[in-house]
Amino acid sequence: MAAHPGGLTATAAVQIRDLHRSFTDDRPVLSGLDLTIEAGEFVALLGRSGSGKSTLLRALAGLDQDASGTGDILVPEQVSVVFQDSRLLPWQRVLRNVVLGLQGSGAVKRGKEALAEVGLAGRERAWPRELSGGEQQRVALARSLVREPELLLADEPFGALDALTRIKMHGLLRALYERHRPAVLLVTHDVDEAIVLADRVLVLDHGVVRHERRIDLDGTRDPSDPAFAAVRTELLAALGLAGGVEIKVEES
Amino acid sequence: MAAHPGGLTATAAVQIRDLHRSFTDDRPVLSGLDLTIEAGEFVALLGRSGSGKSTLLRALAGLDQDASGTGDILVPEQVSVVFQDSRLLPWQRVLRNVVLGLQGSGAVKRGKEALAEVGLAGRERAWPRELSGGEQQRVALARSLVREPELLLADEPFGALDALTRIKMHGLLRALYERHRPAVLLVTHDVDEAIVLADRVLVLDHGVVRHERRIDLDGTRDPSDPAFAAVRTELLAALGLAGGVEIKVEES
Amino acid sequence: MTAVVKGTAKTETAAPAVVPPVDDEELAAGRASRPRGKRRLGPGKPIKLGYLIGPLLLLGVWIWGSAQGWIDPRVLTAPWTVVTTAWDLWESGRLGPDLLVSARRFALGLVFGVLAGLVLALVSGLSRWGEAIVDGPVQIKRSIPNLALLPLLLLWFGIDERMKIITIALGVLIPIYIHTHNGLRSIDGRYAELAETLRLKPAAFVGRVVLPGALPGFLLGMRFAVTSSWLSLVVVEQVNATSGIGYMMLLAGTYGQTDVIIVGLVLYALLGLASDTVVRLIQRRALSWRRTLED
Amino acid sequence: MTAVVKGTAKTETAAPAVVPPVDDEELAAGRASRPRGKRRLGPGKPIKLGYLIGPLLLLGVWIWGSAQGWIDPRVLTAPWTVVTTAWDLWESGRLGPDLLVSARRFALGLVFGVLAGLVLALVSGLSRWGEAIVDGPVQIKRSIPNLALLPLLLLWFGIDERMKIITIALGVLIPIYIHTHNGLRSIDGRYAELAETLRLKPAAFVGRVVLPGALPGFLLGMRFAVTSSWLSLVVVEQVNATSGIGYMMLLAGTYGQTDVIIVGLVLYALLGLASDTVVRLIQRRALSWRRTLED
Amino acid sequence: SEEDAGPLLAADADLPTAVPEGTRLVIGDPSQQLAFELSGLVSLLTFEVEWANISGGPKSAEAFRAKSLDISSVADIPPIHTNWTGLPTRIVAAAGRIDPLEHPIYDLGVAPGVDVASIEDLAGKRIAYSPGQAQGALILRVLDAAGLTQDDVELVELPSTADTYSNALAGNEVDVAPIGGTQVKSYVNKYGADGATTIPHGLRDDPWVLYAPVEVLEDADKAAAIAEYVRLWGAAKLWTRANREEWINAWYVEHEGLSAEDGEYLFDREGEPDFPATWDETIERHQETIQIVAEGTGNEVLDAEDLYDRRFEPLVAEGIAEYGDGGA
Numbered sequence A, B: 001m002a003a004h005p006g007g008l009t010a011t012a013a014v015q016i017r018d019l020h021r022s023f024t025d026d027r028p029v030l031s032g033l034d035l036t037i038e039a040g041e042f043v044a045l046l047g048r049s050g051s052g053k054s055t056l057l058r059a060l061a062g063l064d065q066d067a068s069g070t071g072d073i074l075v076p077e078q079v080s081v082v083f084q085d086s087r088l089l090p091w092q093r094v095l096r097n098v099v100l101g102l103q104g105s106g107a108v109k110r111g112k113e114a115l116a117e118v119g120l121a122g123r124e125r126a127w128p129r130e131l132s133g134g135e136q137q138r139v140a141l142a143r144s145l146v147r148e149p150e151l152l153l154a155d156e157p158f159g160a161l162d163a164l165t166r167i168k169m170h171g172l173l174r175a176l177y178e179r180h181r182p183a184v185l186l187v188t189h190d191v192d193e194a195i196v197l198a199d200r201v202l203v204l205d206h207g208v209v210r211h212e213r214r215i216d217l218d219g220t221r222d223p224s225d226p227a228f229a230a231v232r233t234e235l236l237a238a239l240g241l242a243g244g245v246e247i248k249v250e251e252s
Numbered sequence C, D: 001m002t003a004v005v006k007g008t009a010k011t012e013t014a015a016p017a018v019v020p021p022v023d024d025e026e027l028a029a030g031r032a033s034r035p036r037g038k039r040r041l042g043p044g045k046p047i048k049l050g051y052l053i054g055p056l057l058l059l060g061v062w063i064w065g066s067a068q069g070w071i072d073p074r075v076l077t078a079p080w081t082v083v084t085t086a087w088d089l090w091e092s093g094r095l096g097p098d099l100l101v102s103a104r105r106f107a108l109g110l111v112f113g114v115l116a117g118l119v120l121a122l123v124s125g126l127s128r129w130g131e132a133i134v135d136g137p138v139q140i141k142r143s144i145p146n147l148a149l150l151p152l153l154l155l156w157f158g159i160d161e162r163m164k165i166i167t168i169a170l171g172v173l174i175p176i177y178i179h180t181h182n183g184l185r186s187i188d189g190r191y192a193e194l195a196e197t198l199r200l201k202p203a204a205f206v207g208r209v210v211l212p213g214a215l216p217g218f219l220l221g222m223r224f225a226v227t228s229s230w231l232s233l234v235v236v237e238q239v240n241a242t243s244g245i246g247y248m249m250l251l252a253g254t255y256g257q258t259d260v261i262i263v264g265l266v267l268y269a270l271l272g273l274a275s276d277t278v279v280r281l282i283q284r285r286a287l288s289w290r291r292t293l294e295d
Numbered sequence E: 001s002e003e004d005a006g007p008l009l010a011a012d013a014d015l016p017t018a019v020p021e022g023t024r025l026v027i028g029d030p031s032q033q034l035a036f037e038l039s040g041l042v043s044l045l046t047f048e049v050e051w052a053n054i055s056g057g058p059k060s061a062e063a064f065r066a067k068s069l070d071i072s073s074v075a076d077i078p079p080i081h082t083n084w085t086g087l088p089t090r091i092v093a094a095a096g097r098i099d100p101l102e103h104p105i106y107d108l109g110v111a112p113g114v115d116v117a118s119i120e121d122l123a124g125k126r127i128a129y130s131p132g133q134a135q136g137a138l139i140l141r142v143l144d145a146a147g148l149t150q151d152d153v154e155l156v157e158l159p160s161t162a163d164t165y166s167n168a169l170a171g172n173e174v175d176v177a178p179i180g181g182t183q184v185k186s187y188v189n190k191y192g193a194d195g196a197t198t199i200p201h202g203l204r205d206d207p208w209v210l211y212a213p214v215e216v217l218e219d220a221d222k223a224a225a226i227a228e229y230v231r232l233w234g235a236a237k238l239w240t241r242a243n244r245e246e247w248i249n250a251w252y253v254e255h256e257g258l259s260a261e262d263g264e265y266l267f268d269r270e271g272e273p274d275f276p277a278t279w280d281e282t283i284e285r286h287q288e289t290i291q292i293v294a295e296g297t298g299n300e301v302l303d304a305e306d307l308y309d310r311r312f313e314p315l316v317a318e319g320i321a322e323y324g325d326g327g328a
Ligand SMILES: Nc1ncnc2c1ncn2[C@@H]1O[C@H](COP(=O)(O)OP(=O)(O)OP(=O)(O)O)[C@@H](O)[C@H]1O
Pocket: A023, A024, A029, A047, A048, A049, A050, A051, A052, A053, A054, A055, A056, A066, A084, B129, B130, B131, B132, B133, B134, B135, B160, B162
């Protein structure tokens, strides 16, 4: 297969070359970002608040109408997105939100199952506004669980969940991943979460991928494992946190 | 000072006796909750997603028009709330959102300072929708920083922030707390955060405060300190996580 | 459920002041306590049957003014005269059939107008080309006085029932179109993004996102549409009509039968209020997913 | 900014298909690439000057039809005749002053109507008692045909300029009131909660939450208000007017001057379109904080 | 109009001769306003005059009810209707046209392809009818004269606004419709080629009156002012006939916005006015009209005598005798 102009090849699920994006003239958000995600690879994306993670995801989802920019992007046809805000349609009940756009008789059944999996059995007919913050986030997760994308983009999908629920949801996400083997790009602020779930962790900073770490730990990935702790320390340092709690002030 | 009917006394900032709240007939959210927060006390509230933390905060803020219930509640006059959704007025620019309701010439100056403190200097004239999720949350935090409440209710105010920014915001919140000594009720899903910040940590479960832990660690509160770890383990267990990552399924 | 609901406010300077207990009704209803007293901002709780107060007040002024004699009965017929006139009209068989005929025109015009308005709004709302073609002519139609259009409508659609219903429908179309179009275009762009990433089919996009999202606008348009449909009767029933309340009023107008005119006005007021109320009830039902200042 | 923007879609079964490069205009504008091609849902990008297409199309049909002879000039005067008639009217000094007089009535009626509508909407939107008293009468007013109200208005306000402006203002008041009230009551309840916890003063609540929140509704009301204000001229200028475009059309009607009537209609269309466009421009500016399907 | 009322004047009391200072009269008689002004007769009016641009039955009746108007000029139908509907009015001046059948206000327009040569041919035809308006009453009288009843024809109710009737005729929505003024000319001009015609209806449709609410006439001051106006009314009209060019230009062209040709056409069509020295015959004919209209609309028959305030009967002639057609 011939390489595309700009150097893109189609062997990977996601390829980005030299992506530039900015909203205002003075402050580019992404400046020359390169990224490749292999088919079936699970990538976690860390980065400071405002560093451009959501912007990157929106670019991949083809939604960046607001931004101006250049770059080459190659993504699969079937992309599924979990937005940072859970983005439920307020005028559709929970179940309808989950099965939105699905066709066929099995959709409702699958939707109910997914709701049960995220711990919301029995809330099918609730309005989105009647759910707690974490519940809304779980509905959004359920919405992506009932689909079979080639690429899953998830923007802090567990941010509003408590520790226990979060671990359950990790299990669900891993199970989905094992089932269909989509490429996954997961944005998170929880370093441990990134290490536990991902094959590779990226740190976005000043518009480019500043740090990259392949997670080659063995199966269990126990946070109390020293190797785990070492990776954690490395990533926290990349995020500007040397030692773990000391604040390294890094004003722009 | 005479005790109020129902057994309330006014020596504490917040007193709740036998609070019941429910939205639907079958599922009470709060059932017989008792809570006292002393003036100037910093309390953190943990709890599973959907356990009623936001409902409790809304009750304290006098906003639970939707719910039916009974109970005695005593709160101070000046209450400030950081909502779980950042709840910025979409039609007001960022600075206006921060100084909303403040009077006097100093308001704008204080608002700008607060924005600078949360790392958003220069974004005063942005519309809320132009901010990233974490930036919106920081604006909401800035909005509470410019006020001097007797009681601060904060509903997961750091949920969308990365580790470094989060630590900076902890510092700001502690500084505010030291300055005016309000009573604080902070909802969080991050157990470490609760231990680092609070004088006392509560765990809400099945409509009542199921677990309570006074944090009597020394000044620094280092997560790597074994005493810290012990408290963490205790609280995680109360949240249903024995050991830290093992899942103890506890279906209702 | 026996605990006393109480709210107490503590201020910085004074000793804690005891806020008076919430009123009995709230207690009985098992409402939540409001520590800081009543909700201060927003309209508050609805008054029961409050929507009747204004009209009843008007009626009261009318009755009282007529009885006192400072409303000239030659200008504004006294309410009792209106009632007897209405009764006479009814008895003589002029009011009943008139109303029926008008109601039929109203209903047909409304149905066709709403359908046409909706279709046009969708076409124009969802496609820039549709908008380019549809929007201007609709705006022009709405800028042109109906009365002045009458000769052209006569010419195109004749003078029979068809022309009347088309004219009414053309009037109804306008608010439906504008409101639905506006409502549709006001839908939060984030939901369109969502629909896009879910790769919704256009039909599902319209059915699940666009129509429900534009529903508040559409229903506001309906409120204007129903009154517009009644009001159009005044114009269309000038043409080749021998019955209908518009015709009745027209005739009374040219003859200067003040009492019949007032009967007509009262009828219009009642019909308008009733139709509007129906739409508002539907509004409340259909938009129950919202929590607004209204609630 | 020199990189080539390219989008490629990979499907499960087939070899990757190269989506055609986005068009040059987009490239030049430095727009982002859209990996999955164009935005499929929603109206898409505005067409430049698209709002002119519909009216121009109408004009085209009119011109073409008149030239071809299948529009009977005796019914719908040919455009060129309308232009010459308009020019004659202007030359003879009949159109200019008429327009000025009408414009003055329009403006005064609009200003007073908008103010009154706003005040009533606030009173009624923010207080249940205000609503109970104000809402019913406004609904009644709007259910009653303007023509039938004229005698009463004559009586109360005489036959001079005052009556005309009041009548126009009463017409303008309706859409402003309804839309603002509806917009206000549709404000998300969460913002009222926010205002409550911030302990906003009522004035600040109105200024920072209610008015901006109701602004989209108010502006939609303005679109109806401006056309309503122009259209009212037809009614009010029937009474004791010696100038104004409504009067001009009335006079032309009695003498059967079809061409002058059509000039009037075109004038109405232009005035309506122009006023509507102004409001929509304001709308776009004032609501720039929104991101909707429109954008 | 509303202001301090003058002393009460009985209906049979003599008209006061002097108009007290400060008396104000609102007159709805647009073309006469211009005639008064151009002829200079307006300077002879000793009261404060306010001209209202109100004419025609419904509008003047509304304005009377609203006490915004004191006197108005109309055809003979509106006074009948006002008296039927509880607004008592009296006629204070009456005019007609010399040779009225040659100078009718209305003709009957006949749609292209419809075979109507005389009013007897109306049987079975669709006729535009506007109840309550002069055209409507005319149709009733025409049917009566042709020996037809409403059942012999199909009355199509249509408002006579603008060129609705011409259009309805041209579109073959009706077979016959009364059209007046320039519409006669333009209808034949436009549709004559298609076979459109007009026929005369052969009845007098020339009655023209000034009428005022009884309430106004009971106000002695206003009654005196009205008398003064009526006195000059005929002279002003005659002035317009004597100054053809000036009048056509000022009224039809300048004021009404017509072309000079149309103005001339209307001027000539109108013919010379006739101010009957006594109203006996006028009242008699009015009685016939009342009869027919009452029958057609189901109202009681009024006594035409009651509609006239004969105290004003000699005034017009007096004025004409004094000023002729020369103005002041
Ligand atoms: N529509 C917009 N207009 C202007 N600036 C914007 C817009 N959207 C985003 N930005 C800015 O672009 C930067 C990156 O935003 P982005 O949402 O990608 O951050 P993020 O990495 O997702 O942050 P967070 O973790 O807080 O969600 C931010 O500084 C934000 O303010």
